[in-house]
Amino acid sequence: MTEEKKDQGAAGQGGQGGEGGRKGQGRPKVPRQSMPEQAPLVRAKNFDEVTLGYTEEQALLEASRCLQCKKPFCTTGCPVGIDIKSFIGLIQSKDYLSALAKIKESSLLPAVCGRVCPQEMQCEKVCILSKKGDSVAIGRLERFVADFQAKHGGGRIPKAEAPTGKKIAIVGAGPSGLTAAFDLTVMGHKVTIFEALHKAGGVLVYGIPEFRLPKAIVEREVKVLEQMGVEIKLNYVIGKIKTIDQLMSEDGFDAVYICNGAGLPWFMGIPGENLNGVYSANEFLTRSNLMKAFRFPEFDTPIKRFKNVAVVGGGNVAMDAVRTALRLGADNAYIVYRRSKDELPARKEEVEHAMHEGVQFKLLTAPVKVLGNEQGWVKGLECIEMELGDPDDSGRRRPVPKPGSEFTLEVDAVVVSIGTSSNPLLFQTTPGLGQTKRGYIEVESEQTCRTTKKGVFAGGDIVTGSATVILAMGAGRSAAKGIDEYLKTGEWWSKGAL
Numbered sequence: 001m002t003e004e005k006k007d008q009g010a011a012g013q014g015g016q017g018g019e020g021g022r023k024g025q026g027r028p029k030v031p032r033q034s035m036p037e038q039a040p041l042v043r044a045k046n047f048d049e050v051t052l053g054y055t056e057e058q059a060l061l062e063a064s065r066c067l068q069c070k071k072p073f074c075t076t077g078c079p080v081g082i083d084i085k086s087f088i089g090l091i092q093s094k095d096y097l098s099a100l101a102k103i104k105e106s107s108l109l110p111a112v113c114g115r116v117c118p119q120e121m122q123c124e125k126v127c128i129l130s131k132k133g134d135s136v137a138i139g140r141l142e143r144f145v146a147d148f149q150a151k152h153g154g155g156r157i158p159k160a161e162a163p164t165g166k167k168i169a170i171v172g173a174g175p176s177g178l179t180a181a182f183d184l185t186v187m188g189h190k191v192t193i194f195e196a197l198h199k200a201g202g203v204l205v206y207g208i209p210e211f212r213l214p215k216a217i218v219e220r221e222v223k224v225l226e227q228m229g230v231e232i233k234l235n236y237v238i239g240k241i242k243t244i245d246q247l248m249s250e251d252g253f254d255a256v257y258i259c260n261g262a263g264l265p266w267f268m269g270i271p272g273e274n275l276n277g278v279y280s281a282n283e284f285l286t287r288s289n290l291m292k293a294f295r296f297p298e299f300d301t302p303i304k305r306f307k308n309v310a311v312v313g314g315g316n317v318a319m320d321a322v323r324t325a326l327r328l329g330a331d332n333a334y335i336v337y338r339r340s341k342d343e344l345p346a347r348k349e350e351v352e353h354a355m356h357e358g359v360q361f362k363l364l365t366a367p368v369k370v371l372g373n374e375q376g377w378v379k380g381l382e383c384i385e386m387e388l389g390d391p392d393d394s395g396r397r398r399p400v401p402k403p404g405s406e407f408t409l410e411v412d413a414v415v416v417s418i419g420t421s422s423n424p425l426l427f428q429t430t431p432g433l434g435q436t437k438r439g440y441i442e443v444e445s446e447q448t449c450r451t452t453k454k455g456v457f458a459g460g461d462i463v464t465g466s467a468t469v470i471l472a473m474g475a476g477r478s479a480a481k482g483i484d485e486y487l488k489t490g491e492w493w494s495k496g497a498l
């Protein structure tokens, strides 16, 4: 029997301990441990974290379900290749700090990724137990060890190599920039991050709400970087205050890593979109999360409290916006999505949470026109019902309008959450920076992160388009390697070297 078959065999034994114990040696079957969370109707009225994390007892039970496969598929399902089998093995031995250290070999932000990674599409999807529909809860275990250290202490500030004398500028303090800064600092380089907003963290602070990712977690990670010697210049828009060329020629930076995300919102292009009460999801979420409008008057950014809110879109961003609208006091918060539930791109958990909290899903529905009152404020959203036709280029069935099915949703706000793209500022101010057809920064490859401009690297959403936290972090790690190699060899790829 091959090793792979043996693992599958163990998983398939069921009852007599196949799933619950290693090697299926008569241990009782342990079900996947659910995570405690605030009751739906309670949490829909507050901004506290929804999920509460495993207790130690639950974490140990959940870890005991891991079969410690000889060929662990879970690691191949992780975009940054975390040694999942080893970290869960360390939890089984109650060595939580070593488990955390094992994750940190590949991922800088386990407390973040344990909360927001789409594990069901990645590591957990290929877990051998997923064949039975209940994979090991890898993300929850990742979160457990990170939270354990935050609560009990015991971590240490990583030591950097001897200073190399090289200076690196990083544009953007999102997950990609923070990861690159960490790795480059450990390599001995001097790193300065330039961040346009007044807080570091990128989408982790301005986009993802407190109830899904408490900001104290991001602040903790940023503080570690500062303790390691990373300088973070806030309220500093590259392309306005200084250009990339100035950073290199005037300020003496030896290399630049651009990871400024893809935060420019798309709109629908339908009549009425410029009425008062129409927001992009990014603006709506930034006002609430970053400017803490939900805590007005303690924070001085007010946000209008709408009674009936329609959020157009079906991704994670749309779920965050609609759940925020509910928490801000909306009586009716709708998701308007043109395909069916099966095609919703948001994480399954986020969709379920939204449904339990009372969000109303208008599926197979597309907006046609935003309706306004005489004062120019939104008073409704005209929609049309859709049905699914043949698959389109994305492989998903194309939504087709049903003639004569128009109807009006009475709402006083519309939040548009149909995607984002790159901000043109850096292309306009950086001669020689290549752009792809889709409008993102052109790179030699996502492994080297070299742009068409010598000494300038790019990664994260600004290269891939809107993606995930873990992919952005992976890009930061690749960029750090690429930059270190460039600083040692001075080599560049043939297309660039401008």
Ligand SMILES: Cc1cc2nc3c(=O)[nH]c(=O)nc-3n(C[C@H](O)[C@H](O)[C@H](O)COP(=O)(O)OP(=O)(O)OC[C@H]3O[C@@H](n4cnc5c(N)ncnc54)[C@H](O)[C@@H]3O)c2cc1C
Binding pocket: 116, 117, 118, 171, 172, 173, 174, 175, 176, 177, 194, 195, 196, 197, 201, 202, 203, 204, 207, 208, 236, 237, 238, 239, 259, 260, 261, 262, 263, 285, 316, 317, 320, 347, 423, 425, 426, 459, 460, 461, 462, 466, 467, 468, 469, 470, 472
């Ligand atoms: C609301 C929302 C919810 C999401 N939910 C999830 C989720 O559940 N799971 C998941 O995996 N992913 C999620 N994502 C996607 C994920 O957050 C992104 O893929 C990831 O943050 C990209 O990281 P990044 O570092 O490339 O860019 P960002 O996080 O966008 O950070 C870029 C930073 O660059 C700064 N910047 C921009 N221009 C300049 C400039 N000219 N000068 C200086 N600084 C600049 C920005 O202010 C920002 O701080 C979500 C995204 C959003 C918007």
